[in-house]
Amino acid sequence: MNRRFFLGTLPIFAAAPAFAQQLPAIRTVTLSPAPTSTTVTGSLADTKARALYYVPGQAGQTMNVMVTSPGNNVVFQVWEPGTGARTNPDGTLALNGKPMHDAGPTEEPAAWIGALPKSGPYLLVVYSRRDSATYTVTISVTAQ
Numbered sequence: 251m252n253r254r255f256f257l258g259t260l261p262i263f264a265a266a267p268a269f270a271q272q273l274p275a276i277r278t279v280t281l282s283p284a285p286t287s288t289t290v291t292g293s294l295a296d297t298k299a300r301a302l303y304y305v306p307g308q309a310g311q312t313m314n315v316m317v318t319s320p321g322n323n324v325v326f327q328v329w330e331p332g333t334g335a336r337t338n339p340d341g342t343l344a345l346n347g348k349p350m351h352d353a354g355p356t357e358e359p360a361a362w363i364g365a366l367p368k369s370g371p372y373l374l375v376v377y378s379r380r381d382s383a384t385y386t387v388t389i390s391v392t393a394q
Contacts, residue, residue, distance in 0.1 A: 273337045276302040278371070279389060287390035294324065294378045294385070300343050302335065304371035307391050314390045315353070316361040317376060324378050324385040325360055328353040331370025343375070366391075 281288050292301045305328075307313055317324050333347025349355060350372070353362045358379065366372070376387060 273335060273343075274300055274302050276304055276335070276373070278304045279306070279374075281306065281389070281391055286392060287388065289386060289388045291384070291386045292376070294376070294383050296382055297378055297380065298341055299377065299382075301376040301385075303374040303376070303387075303389075305374050305389055305391065306370075307331075307366040307372050308369045309366055311366045311391050311393055312363060313366055313372065314363045314392070315359075315374065315387065317385050317387045318360075319378075319383050319385040321380070321383065322360065323380040324376060324383050325358040326353070326362075326377070326387070327355055327358070327375040328362065328364070329373040329375065331368050331372060333373045335373065345373070345375070347373070 277290075279288055279290060290303065294301065305313065313328070315326060315328060317326055328350040329345060330348045330350065333345055336344050338344050350362075350364050353359055353364060374387070374389070376385060
């Protein structure tokens with residue numbers, strides 16, 4: 251009887267994923283004073299990899315983000331303060347919040363300028379559309 255139970259549950263254990271991917275660390279970007287800007291560099295292992303950054307901003311300021319990469323295959327998204335991030339069982343990133351106009355998942359910009367509607371940390375998500383990649387992101391936030 252125990253054998254039948256064990257053998258009957260074996261396919262369930264075999265089909266379950268061994269480990270779910272963990273949420274990548276979210277780094278907080280420090281903006282230099284006068285002008286308030288910074289540059290960050292990194293690398294992405296594949297198209298599922300994401301680099302996450304919090305960028306401080308105040309309502310009424312303007313944010314300017316530009317990414318460069320060999321092959322021009324790295325893009326980004328900018329999400330409003332309060333956006334939640336988690337990893338799905340398949341390892342993909344799930345975001346719960348509001349993307350900034352023209353900097354969301356359907357636009358995939360390599361450069362963007364936008365007025366900030368809220369104060370708080372904006373979530374910058376950097377990823378590759380093709381293969382592994384290295385990138386440089388320049389971020390500036392200025393008073394309007």
